[in-house]
Amino acid sequence: MTDTPRTLFQKIWDDHVIERDDNGTCLIHIDRHLVHEVTSPQAFEGLRMAGRPVHALDKTLAVIDHNVSTAPDRLTNLGNEDSRIQIETLRTNCEEFGVQLFDISDKRQGIVHIVGPEQGFTQPGMTIVCGDSHTSTHGAFGALAFGIGTSEVEHVLATQSLIQSPAKSMRITVEGKTAPGVGAKDIILAIIGEIGTAGGTGYVIEYAGQAIRDLSMEGRMTICNMSIEAGARAGMVAPDETTFQYMKGRPMAPKGDHWDMAVKWWKSLATDEGATFDREVVLKAEDIAPIVTWGTTPEDVVPITGSVPNPDDFDDENKQNSARRMLDYMGLTAGTNMTDIKIDKVFIGSCTNGRIEDLRVIADLVKGKKVAANVEAMVVPGSGLVKQMAEDEGIADILKEAGFDWREPGCSMCLGMNPDQLSPGERCASTSNRNFEGRQGKGGRTHLMSPAMAAAAAITGKLTDVRELTE
Amino acid sequence: MTPFTHLNAKAAPLPMMNVDTDIIIPKQFLKTVKRTGLGVSAFYDIRYNDDGSVRDDFAPAQDAYKGAEILVTGENFGCGSSREHAPWAILDMGFRCLIAPSFADIFYNNSFKNGILPITLPKDQVTQLMQEVQENPDATIEIDLEKQTVTRGNKFSFHFEIDPFRKHCLLNGLDDIGLTLEKSATIRSYEEKRHAEKPWL
Ligand code: SF4
Numbered sequence: 298m299t300d301t302p303r304t305l306f307q308k309i310w311d312d313h314v315i316e317r318d319d320n321g322t323c324l325i326h327i328d329r330h331l332v333h334e335v336t337s338p339q340a341f342e343g344l345r346m347a348g349r350p351v352h353a354l355d356k357t358l359a360v361i362d363h364n365v366s367t368a369p370d371r372l373t374n375l376g377n378e379d380s381r382i383q384i385e386t387l388r389t390n391c392e393e394f395g396v397q398l399f400d401i402s403d404k405r406q407g408i409v410h411i412v413g414p415e416q417g418f419t420q421p422g423m424t425i426v427c428g429d430s431h432t433s434t435h436g437a438f439g440a441l442a443f444g445i446g447t448s449e450v451e452h453v454l455a456t457q458s459l460i461q462s463p464a465k466s467m468r469i470t471v472e473g474k475t476a477p478g479v480g481a482k483d484i485i486l487a488i489i490g491e492i493g494t495a496g497g498t499g500y501v502i503e504y505a506g507q508a509i510r511d512l513s514m515e516g517r518m519t520i521c522n523m524s525i526e527a528g529a530r531a532g533m534v535a536p537d538e539t540t541f542q543y544m545k546g547r548p549m550a551p552k553g554d555h556w557d558m559a560v561k562w563w564k565s566l567a568t569d570e571g572a573t574f575d576r577e578v579v580l581k582a583e584d585i586a587p588i589v590t591w592g593t594t595p596e597d598v599v600p601i602t603g604s605v606p607n608p609d610d611f612d613d614e615n616k617q618n619s620a621r622r623m624l625d626y627m628g629l630t631a632g633t634n635m636t637d638i639k640i641d642k643v644f645i646g647s648c649t650n651g652r653i654e655d656l657r658v659i660a661d662l663v664k665g666k667k668v669a670a671n672v673e674a675m676v677v678p679g680s681g682l683v684k685q686m687a688e689d690e691g692i693a694d695i696l697k698e699a700g701f702d703w704r705e706p707g708c709s710m711c712l713g714m715n716p717d718q719l720s721p722g723e724r725c726a727s728t729s730n731r732n733f734e735g736r737q738g739k740g741g742r743t744h745l746m747s748p749a750m751a752a753a754a755a756i757t758g759k760l761t762d763v764r765e766l767t768e
Numbered sequence: 769m770t771p772f773t774h775l776n777a778k779a780a781p782l783p784m785m786n787v788d789t790d791i792i793i794p795k796q797f798l799k800t801v802k803r804t805g806l807g808v809s810a811f812y813d814i815r816y817n818d819d820g821s822v823r824d825d826f827a828p829a830q831d832a833y834k835g836a837e838i839l840v841t842g843e844n845f846g847c848g849s850s851r852e853h854a855p856w857a858i859l860d861m862g863f864r865c866l867i868a869p870s871f872a873d874i875f876y877n878n879s880f881k882n883g884i885l886p887i888t889l890p891k892d893q894v895t896q897l898m899q900e901v902q903e904n905p906d907a908t909i910e911i912d913l914e915k916q917t918v919t920r921g922n923k924f925s926f927h928f929e930i931d932p933f934r935k936h937c938l939l940n941g942l943d944d945i946g947l948t949l950e951k952s953a954t955i956r957s958y959e960e961k962r963h964a965e966k967p968w969l
Contacts, residue, residue, distance in 0.1 A: 315958045316951065322933040324948060326958055328969055336851065338801035347945070364799065379799035386801050423969070430850040430874060444874055446852035447803075448881035448944070456948045458955055462931060494786060495844040498873060528847060530873050551968035559968055594786055615785055615842070712849075714795050733790045733848060735813050 302569035305535050306466050306501045309441045309566065313424050315458055322462050328423035328440075330453050331409045332359040332396065334387040335714070336428030340451035341390040351394045353457040358418055359391050359398040362408045364714035367677050367704035372402055376715055394454075407680020407706040410434040410648035414518065415682055417547025421536035421563040426453055431648050431730065432531075433524040437517035438544075439536035439566050441501070444525065464530045465575040467500040468568075471508035473582040478764040480658075481516035482650060482728070482747035484508060484580075485523040486588040490598035492578060497529030500576065503568060504534050508582035514543040515654035522649045523730050526595040535567040587763055589635055589726075590745040592623035593734050599635060601750065601762045607631040626734055627742050628722065635760050640744070642725040643674035643755040644737070646704075647711035650728035650748045651679030653686050659752035660692040662766065668700035669758030675702040675717070677709040701755070713738045726754035769883045771941030775865055775911040779838035779901045780828035787841060788848035789875060793857040806853055807860030828861075832905035838865045840898050843891070846875025855882045865911050867918065869894050880934050881944065885911065887918060887928045896924065913939060 303311070313325040330353075337359070344351070351357060364380040365371065375381040384401075391398040399406040405416065410431050413419040419435045425442035426432060428450040435442035449459055469492075471484055489496075502524050509520065517534045524532025534540075541560055544550045551559040586600035597620075599606065608620035608631065624631065629638070645651075645659060656678065668674045676696055678684035684706055687693045697703050710717040711729040719725055719741025728751050729736075732743040744760060753761040797809045815826045822829045828839060839858070845868040846854060855878045858866070864884055869891040871879075879886045889897070900907055900920055910919040913935060919925040937944070948955075962969065 316954055318933065320932045322931070324951065324955075326955075326962065335798050339803050339852075342801070343945075349945075349949075383799050383801060420969075428850060428852075430848065432850075444850035446850055446855075446874060446878035446881060448852060448878065452945050452948065455945050456952075456955060457959070458948060460933070460944055460948065462933075494847060495870060495872070498844070498870065528844065528872060555968035558966070562966065594788075619785055712790075712795050714798065731788075731790070731848065733788050735794060736790055739794075739813065 302572040304466050304568045304572045304574065305439060305503055305533060305566055306441065306464070307572070309422060309424065310463060312422070322460060324458050325424060325461050327426055327453050327457050327459055328356060329413070329418060329425040330357045331413055331425070331427035331432070332357060332450065333363055333409050333427070333429065334361050334383045335363045336447050337390065337450055338383065338386045339447050340428070340454060341394065343451040344394070344454055349455045351396060351454050354395050354397070356457060357396050357454070358413070359387060359396050360406055360409050360412050361387060361399070361401055363708045363712065365401060365707040366715050367707045367709045367717060369705065371705055380715065404681040404685060407683065408648045408651060408708055410522065411651060411679035411683065414438065414514070415547070415680055417544060417550030420544065420550065420559070421540060422566050426459065430525045431522050433529070434518050434522040434648055436521040436524065436531050436533035437514060438540055439533055439563065441531055441533065443531040464501045465499050467497065467502045467529070467576040467578065468574040469502055469504050469578045469580070470506035471504070471580045471582050472506045473508060474511065475508050475582045475585060478587055478749065478767060479585050480747050480749065481512055481519040483585050483588045484582070485520045486590070486595070486598045486745065487580060487585045489523065489527045489595050490588070491580060492527055494526060494594050494596045495528045497524060497527035500529050502527070502529045502532045503574070504532060509534055510537070513654055514539060515652045518652065519649055523595065526730055536563045587747065587750050589750065589760055590732050591627065591629060591635070592620065593626055593732055595730065595732060595745060597623065601635050601760065603635055605629045605631050605633045605635070628724070636762060638760045639724070640672060640726050640754055640759060641723045642719060643672055643751050644677070644710040644725055644727040644729065645675070645748055645751050646677030646679065646709055647729040648679065649730045651677060651683065653683050655728065655748040656683070656687045656692050659748050660695045662749060662752045662763070663699040663756060664695050666699055666756050668755045671758045672755055673702070674700065674755040675704055675710065677704040678706050680706050710737050712736060726751045726760065769941045769943055772864065772883055772885050772938045773913055775837060776908055777837035778833060778835055778906065779840050779867070779897070779909045780833040780836040781898050781902050782828055782839055782841040783898055785842040786844045786847055789846055789851050789854040790848055792846065792854040793851065798851060798853055803856050804860060806857035807862065810857035810861045835862070837863055838867060838909055838911065839863045840894065840901055841866065841868045843869045845871050847872035850874045852878045852881070855879045855884055859884055867894060867897060880938060883938065883941070885913060885938060887911070889918065889926055889928055893926045
């Protein structure tokens with residue numbers, strides 16, 4: 298087996314198989330399990346009813362993120378009754394079962410997919426799961442990371458393993474260098490536009506090529522994060538020097554001799570020359586412009602220089618009908634220039650783009666400028682540590698000065714489980730990952746884009762080509 | 769888990785593509801700490817008017833489809849978030865079988881864990897089935913998991929594919945965790961070996 302060239306995914310998979318049955322279904326070992334308040338209560342309840350303990354406490358970490366308030370008074374005000382119950386349920390469960398929890402008062406608290414990498418809990422070569430579809434984020438480290446449902450959360454808590462059938466493999470190569478003003482978010486939106494929201498179903502995607510290699514860990518996380526938006530089970534990037542630099546010295550990363558052993562192993566994980574994929578897709582980085590979405594699925598993308606598409610122009614009748622419905626929901630008319638679309642709100646944050654690098658980009662752009670009078674703009678750092686860094690670096694002051702609302706960390710308006718929501722008909726430039734109907738609030742209209750593009754929109758009050766602001 | 773062997777039931781049509789889990793169960797209902805009781809809130813935004821009455825264009829909630837246990841729908845059903853609240857809500861609404869040209873991975877997986885059978889059929893067969901249940905709300909559709917067939921009287925019968933392990937678990941109502949715990953010794957020895965090789969993990 299070691300002689301046949303293998304992909305990164307195959308290597309990690311093979312390394313984790315505990316048992317394989319005749320049909321190829323495997324019991325695989327799970328190295329890391331992240332837990333949050335929304336998808337875990339019923340799992341802990343199941344354990345309790347069966348009298349089962351948590352199998353591996355050192356491999357389990359819990360955070361509160363989804364429906365935590367992002368307001369300054371949140372330590373004393375947990376929000377509405379349901380949110381309070383869910384948060385307190387997680388606290389009680391963690392205490393009862395002995396699971397480590399980053400509670401709201403902890404500086405390390407934040408969005409689960411920002412916290413894992415930040416702590417070094419996420420490492421190359423691992424299998425990482427969480428009851429959350431954006432677990433694919435952690436694949437940026439060369440880990441096999443995927444979202445699971447609550448029954449599986451319970452399964453992992455009880456056994457530190459999962460029953461899985463192997464996925465198909467896809468490699469997406471982004472060749473060459475991106476143009477100025479184009480970043481990781483534009484690359485992944487371009488990819489989803491290319492393969493569609495179901496294009497990755499059944500696959501684990503490996504991202505490769507110079508444009509991917511050139512990205513920082515933050516950028517790679519943005520890419521892998523949205524793999525699920527293409528329907529993929531997981532997304533991954535082979536670990537390299539960029540990865541090791543990021544990992545080194547993180548609180549939960551290996552230390553001393555273990556570090557050297559780990560790096561040696563991590564280096565062996567890259568896809569072998571000659572390994573084959575079930576599907577290959579190639580994009581040219583130079584063809585990618587800053588991108589925004591116009592519809593209510595992440596595949597409905599258009600370059601900012603383009604216009605709202607005409608439903609009649611789609612080949613498939615189903616797509617024509619759904620495009621009509623989407624334009625109606627989004628309150629858009631075919632043919633309108635994207636840059637003529639006015640916005641009401643800006644949301645910068647989420648596990649896609651709530652990291653320090655994202656905040657640095659927007660601070661550079663908005664320094665000395667003001668948020669447009671018609672716009673309410675909020676910035677929600679992805680974790681307490683990101684918030685701290687941004688405050689230390691003066692980023693928070695720049696943003697506040699420009700008129701942005703500077704919040705406490707959490708998922709916030711990415712899904713609007715807390716009071717951070719759009720009102721019906723409100724239009725939002727958002728750095729999150731889903732533009733589904735009602736995602737950011739009932740009747741709310743979401744345009745997905747990069748942090749730079751969202752910041753540009755905040756300043757001009759309409760969708761804007763960020764390159765015009767920087768030229 | 770309740771075993772799934774046979775189902776003879778009415779089917780309701782939901783002819784939409786990309787029905788995501790935010791549509792199946794909107795976020796305001798995720799705050800529950802229980803598995804049950806989500807049925808009335810399922811498909812909330814496309815099912816109810818602002819005044820709380822049922823929308824005319826949401827077929828599964830019309831009287832004609834009362835008692836339906838099968839939902840026939842479009843491509844990429846269940847895409848989006850991993851929330852298991854989606855299959856819980858669908859089950860609580862009374863559906864035990866879903867038929868579509870394709871399902872999103874996590875949702876597909878979650879369905880089995882709750883005793884729901886998601887059936888993937890080629891697009892033209894789903895279209896035929898959709899037409900049938902739209903024209904004849906009373907039509908009984910027969911699902912035979914053992915034989916892997918979807919049958920409408922003597923009008924048509926389609927064969928579907930399913931992973932043998934999943935089929936076995938559904939037919940016998942097996943609980944995954946119980947099955948896995950029987951392998952505790954194998955799990956332990958894997959973990960010991962792994963720890964010896966990679967002690968930092
Ligand atoms: S930020 Fe959004 S996508 Fe990410 S975990 Fe939170 S709710 Fe999910």
